Amino acid sequence: MRDYLIKAMDEEGRIRVYIAKSTNLVEKARQTHNTSPTATAALGRTLTAGAIMGAMMKNEQDVLTLRIAGNGPAGNIYVVARQNGRIKGYIDNPAADLPSKGNGKLDVGGLVGENGSLTIIMDLGLKEPYVGQSNLVTGEIAEDLANYYAFSEQVPSAVNLGVLVDKDISVKAAGGFILQLLPGVSDEDIDKIEENLAKLEPMSTMIDKKMSPEEILDRILGNFNIKIIDRLDLEYICDCSRERMEKILRSLGEGEIRDMIEEDGGAEIVCHFCNSKYKFNKEELENLLVDN
Numbered sequence: 601m602r603d604y605l606i607k608a609m610d611e612e613g614r615i616r617v618y619i620a621k622s623t624n625l626v627e628k629a630r631q632t633h634n635t636s637p638t639a640t641a642a643l644g645r646t647l648t649a650g651a652i653m654g655a656m657m658k659n660e661q662d663v664l665t666l667r668i669a670g671n672g673p674a675g676n677i678y679v680v681a682r683q684n685g686r687i688k689g690y691i692d693n694p695a696a697d698l699p700s701k702g703n704g705k706l707d708v709g710g711l712v713g714e715n716g717s718l719t720i721i722m723d724l725g726l727k728e729p730y731v732g733q734s735n736l737v738t739g740e741i742a743e744d745l746a747n748y749y750a751f752s753e754q755v756p757s758a759v760n761l762g763v764l765v766d767k768d769i770s771v772k773a774a775g776g777f778i779l780q781l782l783p784g785v786s787d788e789d790i791d792k793i794e795e796n797l798a799k800l801e802p803m804s805t806m807i808d809k810k811m812s813p814e815e816i817l818d819r820i821l822g823n824f825n826i827k828i829i830d831r832l833d834l835e836y837i838c839d840c841s842r843e844r845m846e847k848i849l850r851s852l853g854e855g856e857i858r859d860m861i862e863e864d865g866g867a868e869i870v871c872h873f874c875n876s877k878y879k880f881n882k883e884e885l886e887n888l889l890v891d892n
Contacts, residue, residue, distance in 0.1 A: 603834040605655055605685075606813045611825045614785040615793070618655060619777040619813040619820075622648040625687060625836035626763055627771035632836075632874055633690055636697035637765045639674060641706045643691045644763035645741040646677045648776040650689065651834050654681025657722065665721040670739050672713030673698070680873070685832045686839070688873040706765065712739035718748050742776070749780070756781040758797055762804030773808035779820065789824070796820055838874035845869045845878040849888055861885050 605620035626644035629635070635643060650666045657664060660683050668677040675692025698707040714736055722730040734748040742759040749757035761776035779797075781790065797820065800806075806816050817826065848869065849857060860867045866881045880888075 601810070601812070604813065605652060605832050605834060606817065606828050607655065607830040607832075608817055608821070608826050608828045610821070611827060612784065614782045615779070615789065615821065615824065615826075616782060617777060617779040617817065617821065617826075618652045619816050620648055620652050620775055620834060621807055621813055622651060622774045622776070622834055623771055623807060625651070625834055626774040628836040629689060630769075630771055633694040635691065635694040637769050638697045638706045638708060638711045639691050639694050640765055640769070640771060641763040642668075642674055642708045642711050642741065643677055643689060643694075644771065644774050645708065645761040645776070646679050647687055647689050647836070648761050648763075648774060649741060649745055649759070649778070650679035650681040651685065651687045652776065652778050653720070654683055654687060655685065655830075655832050657683040657724070659725070660684050661725060663723040665719075665723075667719040667721075668712060668716070668736070668741065668744070669719070670713030670716035670736055672696075672709075672711050672739060674711045674713070677712070678872070685834045686837050687834065688836060688838045690872045706763075708741065709739035712736070712741070714739040718744050720748065720752075745778070749778075758793070760797075760800070760803045762802050762807070764804035764808055773804045775803050775807040775813075775816075777803070777816065777820065792823060793821070796823070838871060838876070840871040840874060840876055842878055845871075845880075846888065849880065849885070854889060857885055857889055 603622050603624045607618050609616050630640045654664045662683045664681045666679045673696040677691045679689035681687045698710045701707050716736045718734050720732040732752045734752045736744045737747045742761040746757050746759040749755045758779040764773040766772040869878045
């Protein structure tokens with residue numbers, strides 16, 4: 601089954617929900633970065649959240665960056681998402697791992713760390729990007745995002761993210777949802793939603809059972825008049841290029857480029873998001889100096 605998300609809203613416009621199936625893109629990230637099981641879960645949850653948050657933006661050229669910076673061995677987690685469903689990301693320490701918790705679940709909170717920050721940067725094509733930030737509360741990603749929406753955006757939200765890692769350390773299932781309560785929602789409706797969520801199976805379990813986002817929507821809001829208003833395919837893809845790497849080299853300035861020529865006789869740049877390597881020989885670096 602392909603990766604995609606749905607956006608749905610109740611007919612009064614007071615409840616909004618995004619539900620994503622992200623197994624394939626999280627597996628591609630695992631293969632790209634050779635992550636440990638717990639790092640796979642941490643990066644996978646963040647990628648799923650980023651894909652959903654990217655889909656919330658209005659214009660195709662809008663870009664969202666999500667950074668999780670905890671005090672755990674994972675280091676920072678970066679995800680960059682576009683409104684068109686394309687997403688990429690990386691974790692500073694992909695080999696970092698921890699023993700599973702007593703209940704058998706991966707210790708994502710321990711790997712990320714509960715002390716730190718969650719930062720959202722939205723480049724909307726304006727002079728300055730929008731930047732929002734909140735403190736981490738558990739390091740489990742979903743609770744941290746719910747806290748961000750509650751205190752930085754003042755939007756009550758339920759966030760559920762899950763990654764199921766198989767015995768061969770591949771990704772068996774991944775997905776998530778963000779449900780948001782908008783102005784005018786009644787206490788009665790809130791009670792219904794909380795009751796539905798309390799009965800819900802873990803997100804990764806539902807995806808592993810081959811449930812579609814539409815079927816999961818019915819589990820979450822089946823007793824509401826809900827309409828699906830959009831579907832979006834999701835894909836892990838890096839948009840790096842040799843031209844972009846040349847711009848990075850130019851930005852370093854003449855002094856650093858000359859040092860590379862004299863000390864190393866060339867340069868190699870590795871993309872953090874896809875591990876592609878771009879090599880520039882002495883002549884190419886000299887041409888960059890001429891172009892500048």
